[in-house]
Amino acid sequence: MKDVIIIGSGVIGSGIARELSRYSADIVVLEKGDDVSVGTSKANSGIVHAGFDAVPGSNKAKYNVAGNKMFDELSKTLDFPFRRNGSMVLCFDSADIGALQQLYDKGVANGVEKLSVITGEEARKIEPHLSDKVVACLLAETGGIVSPYELNIAYAENAAVNGVKFEFCKKVTNVSKKDGTFEVTCADGSVYHGRTVINCAGVHADEINNMVCPEKMHIVARKGDYILMDKTAGYLADHTLFQLPTKMGKGVLVTPTTHGNILIGPTAVDVEDKDNVSTSLEQLNIVFDKASLTVPELSRRTIITQFSGLRAHEDCDDFIIGESSVEGFYNVAGIESPGLSASPAIATEIAGQVATKLQLKLNSHFTETRKGIPHFATMSNTERQKLIDSNPLYGKIVCRCEMVTEGEIVSAIRRPVGAKDLDGIKRRTRAGMGRCQAGFCTARVMQILARELGEDMADVTKCGGESFIVEGRTK
């Protein structure tokens, strides 16, 4: 019998797992994918929102503002990339300045600090590549950027070190409650029993809820397409640049990533298939055209890849957080944006609720900090030399664009909740994330995965399931 069964290992499920691992408890995370961070948490804008956007009094506002404040310390404790670069909301038409002021007022009501409205000219002083059509902007100095999958992986690794079990390829197909305990059934036939269940299934959280709760939920998957640009375009923006929503629509953002690329997007289209993250040419063109209004110098020549993510939009338009009407069944659902930003605060809240309910004791062996994989590319030459001395595999460069060594790749595989496929390696080390998009390192990374996991190269996948890279041996 488990104390806690968590369904889903995105930032929400993993974050809660990590906070709960502060207590002595038997905790399992069930994830349908073959890795953590395979849902929405891997494909989003990566913004730690300041919190001026959410409706005052909503869960979104409350947890966003609280979560935002936790990032400086958390990013050091768990060693993931985060930077407080500040956000700007751009106004292109003096007729809309009133709306900008309203946004400011909303921010103040939500308790957001360091907000100011500045002129277009002042904005261009801070961001010289900004369009001259910008007439004013809301500056939010507390806005930040995070590497979302590295945040997710950091939560999960630290949870695992503190005793949480992560079980993969476990697609939950039924949840029921009998005699005070929960029975959770997976597609592969396995069954788990638990005292409590926490539903963190992202776009599928409504399905999980509707299996046990009389109060039904309805989540729409709202797709957003993105374009990622080379680091050579990185000089074009330092702040996260939003467009003020107008009658013309919701605009797209231009932001640096924590690794120095430029990301533009997203669009918003409701889709039927909740697992379909294919991009569409039409949407990608919209992204580029709209982003060019913010930074006219953007060039298609620097595009390196495209992707899309699915927002879990619940009909009530707010986060649903807490115990449901079924005792011991917790929902953390409808976690669309600003879910990343809110995740530390949500995790603390839910872990606290569950610990109280189960009367959990603190885990005296809890290890608070986690050290990430060393990143050769960002080290000084002296540090690099030391690293190679300690392990010669750090002297073998596998990914040339991002300068990733074999040592890092092996570490990514061997760590707790280690990588099992190319995408897992990519998110943990950046191998394959650069401008050649894995053209160069694919074969090499496949070899290392096969060697470390004791499998044949033909068994290696891109992202689990049927995503095999090769068909089999040649004749």
Added chain:
Amino acid sequence: MIAKNLVIVGGGPAGLAAAKSAYDCGERDILILERESELGGILNQCIHNGFGLHTFKEELTGPEYAARYIDEVKKRNIEYKLSSTVIDISSDKVVTYVNSTDGLVQVKAKAVVLACGCRERPRGAINIAGMRGAGVFSAGTAQKLVNIEGYLPGKEVVILGSGDIGLIMARRMTFEGAKVKAVVELMPYSSGLNRNIVQCLNDFDIPLMFSHTVIDIKGKDRVEGVVIAEVDDKLRPMPETAQFIKCDTLLLSVGLLPENELAKNASVALSPVTGGAEVDDTMMTNVEGIFQCGNVLHVHDLVDFVSQESENAGACAVKYINEGAEKCEQVTIKCTKGVRYCVPHKLNCDDNFQSLNFKMRVGNVYKKVELTVTADGVKVYGKKRPVVTPGEMENITLNSQQIEQLKKAKEIVISLEGGQQ
């Protein structure tokens, strides 16, 4: 920090030829740095025939051609380091490399030859929308998987782009039992060599569809098909012509890009047309003592010309080490009327070459033209060509008399005269 007279980055055909010729010009303090575990560069995965017709007057495979140059390097006892990646070059020629045995090493060089080759343009760079799972490869990656690792990427293949690697992979995949359903080319002509179209597609009845492109990729975990469409004269896909082709693999052969991140760190000025450095007739870049040759300078279709160009670079690097840079006037070579670029980009007025080789590419297919070189409006050289195409590099050699005329000019222009598109 250690010191070397000449450091060569890259042990492919360009680096090997540069090393050999530098040695033959008297230089003994040479170091070749190669990141792979073998010398030979991209040739190691090109196991097909067709290399070396110009140089050796016989048809060799890629590895055979490479082996000839590797032998020359070994015979001369030129020092080389394998599995050693250069991670930085500064403009004062400090080359930083890493490997597992030496760790991180900095080498102060008198001259550097950059011979790091090129990479393939990936899917993202050409903005193909659709699924994001497995089954989309650049053709060179697929070539490496098949020829070096011994694995077949898929069974039913569509190839986008008719570059040489794509054409060669069409044949290779067919040999391995895969069905290549189509080669789809955006332009109304191929960017590959004509002989490859004949030998790799026509001989196997593989359709080549000009003025078509892939507009969507279907599937979930792995590719299940692609949607292709014809494009109009502005290269915009026409949705009404869309058709679905079932396949499990999409190979991309949509262009090669010189690998110039290191050069950028060293403040080497790059040409927006070739993506390689702008060099003078000694193959020197704007940074004194840094030279370029091979695919890092501009993408070649025949390795013979890589070797030839690189021998020149090696020899000139030695001259620079011994005598320093020439401080003289330079004339820039202008390309117009259908000629996209020419290497070298400029001439040094004090150089004394007996003959000089100019390599160039045109921007479209032209018939019955004359490739013309003029000095201040006066024709110095002309070569009649029945047809020129973007896929085949044009190569002309001028004699010492013609070079003299050019060096006196204020403006040198290379153009295509007469003819039709």
